Amino acid sequence: MRQALERRGQEEGQAQPADAGGEEQRAQREQRQAHEAWLQRVPDDPGGLLRAKFRLEHERRQQEGR
Numbered sequence: 001m002r003q004a005l006e007r008r009g010q011e012e013g014q015a016q017p018a019d020a021g022g023e024e025q026r027a028q029r030e031q032r033q034a035h036e037a038w039l040q041r042v043p044d045d046p047g048g049l050l051r052a053k054f055r056l057e058h059e060r061r062q063q064e065g066r
Helices: 002-011 018-041 046-065
Strands: none
Touching: none
């Protein structure tokens, strides 16, 4: 049974020692969590972005009119 599982892992390109695979998975999980935490810090305010865009456009048009 174990040989069949090892063979299956080799066929799928996942043949790694159990310890190395666990460390790699942990590293990937930590990296994913770090990315998610970074994304949570980015403000999600599309209305604020539109207000800023319209304000800047309004100011640019006023300066051109002078």
